Amino acid sequence: VSQRPLVLVTGSSGSVGRALVAGLPGAGWSVRGLDLVAPVGGQPDTAPEAGLVLGDSFDRALLDEALAGCVAVVHLAAVPHEAPVAEIAASHVTGLTAVLDATLRAGIDRFVFASSNHAVGFTPRQERVGTGTRPRPDSYYGVGKVAGEALCSLYSDQHGLRTAALRIGSFQPRPLTRRHLSTWLSPGDLVRAVDACLRHPALSCATLYGISANTRGWWDLAPGRALGYEPQDDAEDFAAEILASTPEPAADDPEHACLGGAFVAAGLPTPEERA
Numbered sequence: 001v002s003q004r005p006l007v008l009v010t011g012s013s014g015s016v017g018r019a020l021v022a023g024l025p026g027a028g029w030s031v032r033g034l035d036l037v038a039p040v041g042g043q044p045d046t047a048p049e050a051g052l053v054l055g056d057s058f059d060r061a062l063l064d065e066a067l068a069g070c071v072a073v074v075h076l077a078a079v080p081h082e083a084p085v086a087e088i089a090a091s092h093v094t095g096l097t098a099v100l101d102a103t104l105r106a107g108i109d110r111f112v113f114a115s116s117n118h119a120v121g122f123t124p125r126q127e128r129v130g131t132g133t134r135p136r137p138d139s140y141y142g143v144g145k146v147a148g149e150a151l152c153s154l155y156s157d158q159h160g161l162r163t164a165a166l167r168i169g170s171f172q173p174r175p176l177t178r179r180h181l182s183t184w185l186s187p188g189d190l191v192r193a194v195d196a197c198l199r200h201p202a203l204s205c206a207t208l209y210g211i212s213a214n215t216r217g218w219w220d221l222a223p224g225r226a227l228g229y230e231p232q233d234d235a236e237d238f239a240a241e242i243l244a245s246t247p248e249p250a251a252d253d254p255e256h257a258c259l260g261g262a263f264v265a266a267g268l269p270t271p272e273e274r275a
């Protein structure tokens with residue numbers, strides 16, 4: 001049995017989850033996973049060492065079982081893309097609330113929430129965007145993340161839960177597009193960011209950007225650094241290759257006007273489409 005403190009990672013079989021399963025043990029944490037499905041491929045390094053609880057992360061009994069013995073939760077399980085508003089509300093509001101309530105029942109005082117850059121996706125691209133700007137979601141998905149951050153704030157104020165909302169940019173093994181030159185979060189920096197949130201002794205109710213130290217980054221890294229997150233990677237290392245192999249965007253392309261990229265350009269369904 002590991003002597004390291006135990007952390008529950010919901011959504012542990014997904015792309016972010018698998019990277020945390022692989023990386024958090026090296027930072028001193030033991031990981032238990034919870035997911036609807038087993039990780040694709042079934043490689044040994046995708047199996048959480050403290051076991052995988054299979055099922056719905058919004059199931060009360062399953063959560064109580066999964067949280068036993070844990071000191072913190074990293075909550076990733078959610079619809080990770082644009083979807084009808086009812087689906088977003090079920091996953092990002094009702095579902096998240098079930099996980100927060102189970103966290104309190106288990107006596108756990110620390111909660112890391114996978115938020116997203118799409119919570120502020122309609123913000124025009126500019127030099128640096130902090131965490132104090134108004135929420136500007138670019139999709140129902142982004143609205144779901146804003147609501148998630150609000151729930152973290154509520155549980156922090158009302159119950160003293162220590163919460164960190166990590167606004168992940170683009171988590172990828174390596175940057176692939178021009179936008180990624182600004183938004184990339186490397187696997188190593190993901191682990192460093194989550195580790196900082198799990199570790200910081202004075203965490204109360206924080207919001208930070210989960211991006212690497214990208215030369216072309218739009219988001220302020222200071223809130224993360226204040227928690228001890230020191231990113232080590234920079235998408236600029238891939239810039240020459242990406243710029244040479246991808247076309248220059250048109251100046252009036254809405255995808256390039258705002259932080260959220262394609263989510264902004266996609267637009268919400270019209271009332272007619274929704275009917």
Ligand SMILES: NC(=O)c1ccc[n+]([C@@H]2O[C@H](COP(=O)([O-])OP(=O)(O)OC[C@H]3O[C@@H](n4cnc5c(N)ncnc54)[C@H](O)[C@@H]3O)[C@@H](O)[C@H]2O)c1
Pocket residue numbers: 010011012013014015016017034035036037055056057058075076077078079080081095114115116117167168169170171172
């Ligand atoms: N990947 C990114 O670049 C990125 C960017 C911003 C935010 N995020 C957020 O990070 C989190 C993880 O994203 P990802 O890219 O790894 O997505 P993913 O789709 O690869 O993984 C999500 C995992 O959650 C599981 N899941 C979903 N609903 C569940 C439920 N009710 N119960 C149990 N498991 C459930 C899925 O089975 C899946 O394995 C999401 O909350 C997403 O919104 C990701």
